[in-house]
Amino acid sequence: MGCNVCHEVRVSRGVTRVKLIATSPASLCLTCHSDKNAAALKGTVHSPGVSDYLKCHDPHTSDNKFQLLKPPSGDEKSNLCLKCHRIGVDVPEKGCRHLALDRGCHTCHNEQAQKIESAKIQHPGAI
Structure with missing residues (x-):
């Protein structure tokens, strides 16, 4: 997995900005882990x-x-x-x-x- 799976990278006027693609770290986890169910979490x-x-x-x-x-x-x-x-x-x-x-x-x-x-x-x- 590369950085772009979780991060958005933008360069503007020579300044590089990196941010999460989701609104919160918790919601970011669910982009890949949304398939988890109670049995998988036991x-x-x-x-x-x-x-x-x-x-x-x-x-x-x-x-x-x-x-x-x-x-x-x-x-x-x-x-x-x-x-x-x-x-x-x-x-x-x-x-x-x-x-x-x-x-x-x-x-x-x-x-x-x-x-x-x-x-x-x-x-x-x-x-």
Whole structure:
């Protein structure tokens, strides 16, 4: 894929301007990912079109699966999830492996769960 798949490039009076072809980064994702359905998204952290996708994904190039900035597991410094979540508070330090590392945050933290019982989520095996 080239730059023109996502960007419009214009040169005027010696000035080059590059902009997205869509009105927002989220809507840009859907130009290629509009075919995604619930079955295809099972086990992912979010559905395509989330507005802050740049926190986790590199739109240009990445050696990681799903164009992720970092792997979703590993030591504290290199773990993508721990960029925003803290060990011991958001992710249990002992007692269980956080499901997000295996199945994605969406497994427990989703809108449906949030609405049921105000979603006081218990992490299985947490101390």
